[in-house]
Amino acid sequence: MRPAVAGLRTPSGTTVHFASLMALTFAIAATIHWVMMPSGPAAWTREAERCQVRSGSYLGRPPEPRPPEPRPEVIQRYDDFAGCLADRVSDRVLWTAFALSAMFALAVLLYRLQPWWRIRRQRLVELRSADDPELTAYLRSLVVQAGLPRAPVFLVDPLNPRAGGLAFGHGHRRYVRLDAGLLTLFRTDPTSFRAVVLHELAHVRDRDVPITYFALAVWRSFLITALVPMVVGLLWLSWQDVPFRSSPGISWRTACLVLLVYLFRNALLRIREYHADARVSAWLGSADPRLCLPALPGTVTRWPPVWLRRHPRPASRVAALAEPVALLRPGFGECLAAGIVLQLCYVHTATPLLAAGTPFHVFRLLSGGWGAFVTLLVGFAAARGAAVTAVGRRRTPVARWLLRSCFGLGTGTLLGERLSLSGLGDPLPGAVALVAIGVLIGQLVLLSWWVHRCSRLLHRTRLARVRVIGWFAIGTAVSLLGWSCSPLWSSPTNLDRVPSHLGRVGASIADFGDEAAWTGLDHALLLVTWNPVVMEFAAQNLALCTGLVLLWVVPLLLAHRTRIRFALPVGLLGAAAWLVFDLAVKAAMRETIPLSERATDAFRAVLTAWEFSGLLLAQFLVGAAVAAVLFRRAGLAHALFAVATTGLTVSGMIWAFARLGTCVPPLQAMATRCPGVTSGEYAATVLGVVTVEGTVAAVVGYLFGTTVRRVLRRWSRTRAPKIVRTPVGAGTPKPGRAGRLVAAVVATASVAVLALPNSPFETDEESSDPVAEAERTGSNGTEAESGTASGRVWLRGGGVGHFRAVSSATFEFAEDISSNAEVREVRGSAVRLSEVVTEAREFPEPPDSRRAELWDEMLGALDDSARRFVDAFDTGTLDWEALRGVVESLERGVRRFEELLDLWCGEYGDRVLAAC
């Protein structure tokens, strides 16, 4: 029934979504148990805050105005935080594992008991042959028609006057309930009777019974074992009047999640009905609603609304019969739900892992998996769109479908993050998050279009081996691109810091231009070619670069005819043009700058920027030329191939120049020692940058070339009707084994170079990595962010206790001095103050530098005061002079104390610090 793409049956997607639904349910339950049980959410928050303070790794916004730290230190701090939590979470791990096991066990129990309970509750009676031999014989014939290996047990529902039925059961025990009203139709309306029974048998045949009822059992088990305890817990908190700040956030998010899952479940059940109807239609060999859905045409159901129902509207079912293949088309709602589910699963999986002390690199794997899953979902939708296009009507709005799907997935991702119980942040997304999601959607649209085109090519392929390899290659490309590119968007909220970070790095890179001061273009060229986005996320990213290579090699290998014979020379020509440009730049450099001034890091960066800029220009022109000539003939893949050829050749030349260029005077730029020293990693880094930036240049060039070609065609139609249309250089397309071989060689060479071993730079000419240097120099800057959440965490994580202890000890000491108390008593309070200060010093200082400074000064002054008094008393030198020194130190400490108190009180009031 389902159409096939290149011989492989297209999955409907609903089974995957049911699995997602169950995964989501378990993930939410895990988070609920983790946060709520057994010691309550407040205890969990306190534990997390304590560990943040002890490790100095504050979640959320960074403390201000501390400068950005090198990444290894950040990772070390995070690992300390995770290790601290890991020591405290064994009971929670056990509790959560126990609760999830109980939930699963209850789900299995409900699933197994459900048929028995239904039969008992509805008083269903097995239909015996003796009741009506003719009827039972007819039912047997329908079972045979449905192609079921085992006949289900037919039961009669005497209490139900409806003309309907129901499929249910568990495992291999399947039942079909026939309502009493339906049985009367056997003689009065056999067509309707057959349609209804076949519909239920279609559910059995589609394996809807075990999947659906297990999903329902999981949902009910979730309600019983997780949701109800959570609601009771929140009510109990309210009853106890415990000021727990997160309970409203948890409540509304949970309500939204429950509603979403409920609606999602209903939507999936409705989709299943469409598929069952389509199968009945296939069995009957007709899409006539009078045969397939005889009781439905003309039926109008106004209440409840369709989104609350488990069955579609009758009119929709009738309409879907006409074009069953349309059921497979990707849609907004489906992808929205998938996005929400995926994001929630990610967040709710990451949170317990975070709490369980998982190392940092595990999160990189997790976010990479998230990215791969997102792109695979989009690829899945695109492949289904291609299947519909191939089987359905001639012109289908595939672009619209894909756009909606990607938009749905992006929106679902954002919505899922907002609804997650772990973040509890602002419900409305910020501008950065919206922009990030927009970029993600753009990426997904481009990728889905590529998958769609490749699927179309696969659809034309007849060889099974090629189909399998093709699907594998498409899946690999999509996964690699998702793995390497999309993890950035797994937490849109956390991208708030990315623009400022990239801005700092970019500014530092641009400073090289000012430092070198060669031409007025240096600044701009550095920003374009050493773009921090590319350098941070693309250079030395083997997965991303391999995915980009697969973008052009897959369609070229799948295409019946290629024009490699044209594209290859154009690519090589581009490399030759770059060589001329490079020689000119180096000559100009030698003419204008003395060698001593050229041998600096800044100048090396500027020279590289010029070389890369020339390469980008060449790649742009190559892409435009190929697109203009091969207009609408798989031009983009050929353009990418030609650009990759240029990039690979130029990368080889750059590497060779670094190695041997110093021996040839025209190629000398900054060093004259022959031969130069360089490494494989240098070549890999250069090719990585060239691959990423070259792909962008190729796409832009392709768009430019196609636009020019389109304008020329339009002009030729209006002004010169007899223009010769044969493209210059295109030649006759060859059924291309040689072309494919060349493409495969270029792709293999690219990946092989990209995979050269990663070792630190060894060359003496190109030793500077502008981004690393920029990160180092950028760390001197300050960041004026206004986030102070970490300060609050510090206070709640134990800081307020020390603050209070120091306060009371100081007050006691000062009181004893001012009241002329017994000197021995004053000494006792001084010792206590000293002890309290010592304990406070062992505690981590506040996270932001201003408060840390005040804290240190306060403790130092108070400690000095107390120690002076004790020393003077013990040595018998306690006179007025010594006492004045004690009081002055004490005053200094109290002043710092008041400043610190003003800072905190002005920010938090008495919500955090009772002393305010």
Next chain:
Amino acid sequence: MGEDERREFTVTTARRVVESLAPEELPAFAATSEAFLRDPERLLAGRRCGDEALGSGIDTVVALLSPAALAVAAAVYDQLVDRAGDAVVRGGDRVLSRLRARFRRRSAVEGDEDSATEPETAEPETAGSLTTGPLTDEQRERVREVAEARARALGLTEDRVRLLVGAIVDSLDRED
């Protein structure tokens, strides 16, 4: 014994009605009568839920005759039994007696051993005094009144009430 007799009367009478008026309901009649005898109110109330997961999604409700026939037959029996006390004092209710005799005779014909011994154990003095034959006009009228009242209470249309009552009365007249 009284309950068994009531069940037998109800099911047999209703089955005859269904056979004559709605034979298409016969495949489900056994299950329906069983459900009725277990919980009459629940059967007559029917089931409201029509949007179950993996159901057919069809909300078309068929006006079944079987539940109504069973309910009316039971009402007729109950009415006759209630009046039987007075009738015995006055010399016996011929309708009820005729019915009892008929069921015993049919059981004997079917050759069931247990049923064959039933006449000796079940009120032999009453059974011996009963006579068989067609209902009198007065008896028929009484049955009709009871059946009509019950059928209307069930919300049947006048046409169906008329058909149902006629079939009930006819079934009582049948000798088989």
